[in-house]
Amino acid sequence: MLADVDWALIGQASLETLYMVSISTLFAALFGIPLGVLLVITEKGHLWEQPLIQSTLSLIVNIFRAVPFIVLVLFLFPVANFILNTSLGSTAATIPLIAGSAPFFARMVETAIREIDRGVMEAAQSMGASHFTIIRKVLLPEALPSIISGLTVTCVSLISFSAMAGIVGGGGLGDAAYRFGFQAYNDSMLFICGIILIILVQLVQGIGDWMSKHIDKR
Amino acid sequence: MIQFHHVSKRYEDKQKSTIAVDRVSLAIPEGTIYGIIGFSGAGKSTLLRMINGLEKPSEGQVFVADQEISQLADTQLRSRRQKMGMIFQHFHLLWSRTVRENIAFPLEIADVDPATLNKKVDYLLERVGLTEKADDYPSQLSGGQKQRVGIARALANDPSVLLCDEATSALDPETTRSILKLLQEINQELGITLVIVTHEMSVVQSICRQMSVMDHGKVIEEGTVEELFSNPKHPITKRLVTNELKSVDHVEEVLSIHLYDLRNWNSIQQLISRHPVHLQILPGNLNVHQPVISFRVQGKSEDITAVKSILQSANEEGLSC
Numbered sequence: 001m002l003a004d005v006d007w008a009l010i011g012q013a014s015l016e017t018l019y020m021v022s023i024s025t026l027f028a029a030l031f032g033i034p035l036g037v038l039l040v041i042t043e044k045g046h047l048w049e050q051p052l053i054q055s056t057l058s059l060i061v062n063i064f065r066a067v068p069f070i071v072l073v074l075f076l077f078p079v080a081n082f083i084l085n086t087s088l089g090s091t092a093a094t095i096p097l098i099a100g101s102a103p104f105f106a107r108m109v110e111t112a113i114r115e116i117d118r119g120v121m122e123a124a125q126s127m128g129a130s131h132f133t134i135i136r137k138v139l140l141p142e143a144l145p146s147i148i149s150g151l152t153v154t155c156v157s158l159i160s161f162s163a164m165a166g167i168v169g170g171g172g173l174g175d176a177a178y179r180f181g182f183q184a185y186n187d188s189m190l191f192i193c194g195i196i197l198i199i200l201v202q203l204v205q206g207i208g209d210w211m212s213k214h215i216d217k218r
Numbered sequence: 219m220i221q222f223h224h225v226s227k228r229y230e231d232k233q234k235s236t237i238a239v240d241r242v243s244l245a246i247p248e249g250t251i252y253g254i255i256g257f258s259g260a261g262k263s264t265l266l267r268m269i270n271g272l273e274k275p276s277e278g279q280v281f282v283a284d285q286e287i288s289q290l291a292d293t294q295l296r297s298r299r300q301k302m303g304m305i306f307q308h309f310h311l312l313w314s315r316t317v318r319e320n321i322a323f324p325l326e327i328a329d330v331d332p333a334t335l336n337k338k339v340d341y342l343l344e345r346v347g348l349t350e351k352a353d354d355y356p357s358q359l360s361g362g363q364k365q366r367v368g369i370a371r372a373l374a375n376d377p378s379v380l381l382c383d384e385a386t387s388a389l390d391p392e393t394t395r396s397i398l399k400l401l402q403e404i405n406q407e408l409g410i411t412l413v414i415v416t417h418e419m420s421v422v423q424s425i426c427r428q429m430s431v432m433d434h435g436k437v438i439e440e441g442t443v444e445e446l447f448s449n450p451k452h453p454i455t456k457r458l459v460t461n462e463l464k465s466v467d468h469v470e471e472v473l474s475i476h477l478y479d480l481r482n483w484n485s486i487q488q489l490i491s492r493h494p495v496h497l498q499i500l501p502g503n504l505n506v507h508q509p510v511i512s513f514r515v516q517g518k519s520e521d522i523t524a525v526k527s528i529l530q531s532a533n534e535e536g537l538s539c
Binding site: 123125144218 | 303311312328
């Protein structure tokens with residue numbers, strides 16, 4: 001049965017998945033963390049009360065989270081074209097992946113920071129800490145275990161979303177399973193792609209859990 | 219010298235405005251230990267927090283060493299705060315940092331160079347008796363040890379004022395005594411002005427020199443501790459003082475209950491409420507490795523015995539489940 005498996009193709013598809021998922025996880029973190037911090041500190045009674053910024057950001061985040069991913073892919077064709085000069089391929093597929101996951105992760109960061117005891121922040125204020133110091137040395141380190149858990153969840157969902165990247169020719173294991181497995185009536189291809197995806201998810205979740213637990217000193 | 223000139227603090231809500239501090243004028247001399255006492259909601263914490271600008275007065279002025287705190291710009295206020303330490307009921311330590319790193323935090327904020335920082339932290343660790351715990355995390359410490367870290371942290375930038383917000387209210391009597399002793403030593407050795415906010419008369423009685431009593435946002439009586447204890451004028455002061463005196467024939471004991479039994483808390487509380495005892499949870503004794511909640515129970519000894527047996531039977535029932 002395994003004779004039907006095109007290992008070169010699987011290898012290629014695995015690399016594409018890894019590429020898309022790691023790039024988009026990186027950028028989801030890069031955009032999501034500041035966005036999550038802003039969502040918290042601009043709210044009433046917090047460090048930098050800005051109701052207008054708060055409600056605008058919240059709306060944008062909700063819009064991106066409400067649009068189904070597959071529609072997001074189509075919507076962001078022009079954006080990918082503008083930034084990368086192409087709307088096809090693995091790199092182009094990371095644009096909708098980032099746009100879909102960054103707001104999702106931002107909400108997780110928001111929740112993680114909100115869990116911190118307000119008194120700790122106040123203690124830092126009483127020592128004369130600036131807003132920036134409070135964010136960098138209190139809010140983010142104290143929320144780090146939860147932020148890492150959130151990033152793990154985001155990364156796992158990115159693995160599953162990346163299967164849809166086939167639409168823009170992004171390739172990857174999901175696309176390989178669909179085209180060379182399902183459509184080509186090649187069950188072993190379908191099976192192997194599935195197995196690799198499961199291993200990948202297990203690996204990401206395992207590493208994430210370990211890291212989160214390791215730094216959690218509560 | 220810390221001065222309040224006709225200070226008020228109002229919180230405006232949509233419907234109503236509540237007044238937390240009502241036209242308070244006070245002068246706290248330098249180097250003293252000053253107590254502000256009152257029942258909860260009297261506005262004493264709000265008053266304290268105006269000293270380091272965590273709260274801004276709605277009216278009036280607050281001066282610390284002739285500098286009007288309420289008028290300082292943000293950056294000035296921040297550097298001024300570095301010279302005012304503050305400790306809290308629930309400690310507010312950073313759990314992601316070790317004891318050493320927690321104490322180093324205010325020094326990092328003040329941009330102290332690493333060599334000086336390390337020396338200073340070593341000194342502070344030794345001063346509060348936590349040298350051996352330097353690399354532990356707060357979650358591994360007892361309540362009293364956590365407060366010692368809080369004190370060391372508050373002293374890091376050589377403050378002239380130390381603000382204590384119910385600093386011993388989460389601790390058991392024994393630990394409270396040791397913390398108060400430490401605070402007293404700090405006052406004597408370093409000449410720091412201590413402002414202590416509390417609802418426990420015993421705290422004021424044991425270390426404060428001067429005090430004021432607050433009720434509904436107003437200072438209703440002030441003077442030296444001896445004066446107020448021997449000759450209380452206002453009914454509230456009398457109540458506070460006599461409560462304390464009455465407690466001479468009262469006994470105080472720390473009891474505990476397993477976390478698991480808290481699901482029966484309603485019925486336990488009903489049983490306890492039949493006895494006239496004062497019950498206070500001591501969150502400072504919470505410990506991950508030992509899932510029990512401790513209470514400070516004050517009252518007549520027979521009532522305490524009754525409460526003890528109620529808790530005991532709850533514990534046994536819990537075990538049989």
